[in-house]
Amino acid sequence: MSSSIPETFRAAVLTISDSCARGERNDLSGPAVTEVLQQHHFSVIESRVVADDHAAIQKAIVELARKSRLVVTTGGTGISARDVTPEATLAVCGRILDGVAERMRREGEKKTTFAVLSRGVCGIYGASVVLNLPGSPAGAVESLQAVIDVLPHAIQILAGKTEHMTN
Secondary structure (H helix, E strand, O other), X not given: OOOOOOOXXXXXXXXXXXXXXXXXXXXXXXXXXXXXXXXXXXXEEEEEEEOOOHHHHHHHHHHHHOOOOEEEEEOOOOOOOOOOHHHHHHHHOOEEOHHHHHHHHHHHOOOOHHHHHOOOOEEEEOOEEEEEEOOOHHHHHHHHHHHOOOHHHHHHXXXXXXXXXXX
């Protein structure tokens, strides 16, 4: 990108939460993630809430990835029996970006030792990046901020813009 105006990328936010899907709790993480994405020149084209259900998560990721270049999930990355977001993400992604998830945990550990319990992954579905964030608003925002600087480059590479960029 030679222009000083940042490129805008289409993104989608997927909140995974049984209680939000049942209408028992308001989704706070999805809107918080949306705000950070918009501050970093992403156009959030859709936000959706699904239950902690493997098949529903897979289906939503695929549908959203077909419309956007970045799908950010929030929730379902912990260690409880219902936390299946990483497994659903791995089931649809052909390749994994281990370093992205590693950076989120490494940065998160600076604030809480519990960050190492997050099982979120980052992968590629077609020409889209799929990123799993924790379910808490603070954890989701902090994790996204830890990696948001590398996401545009990853998206550009997947779009075929393979010339090397300098930092």
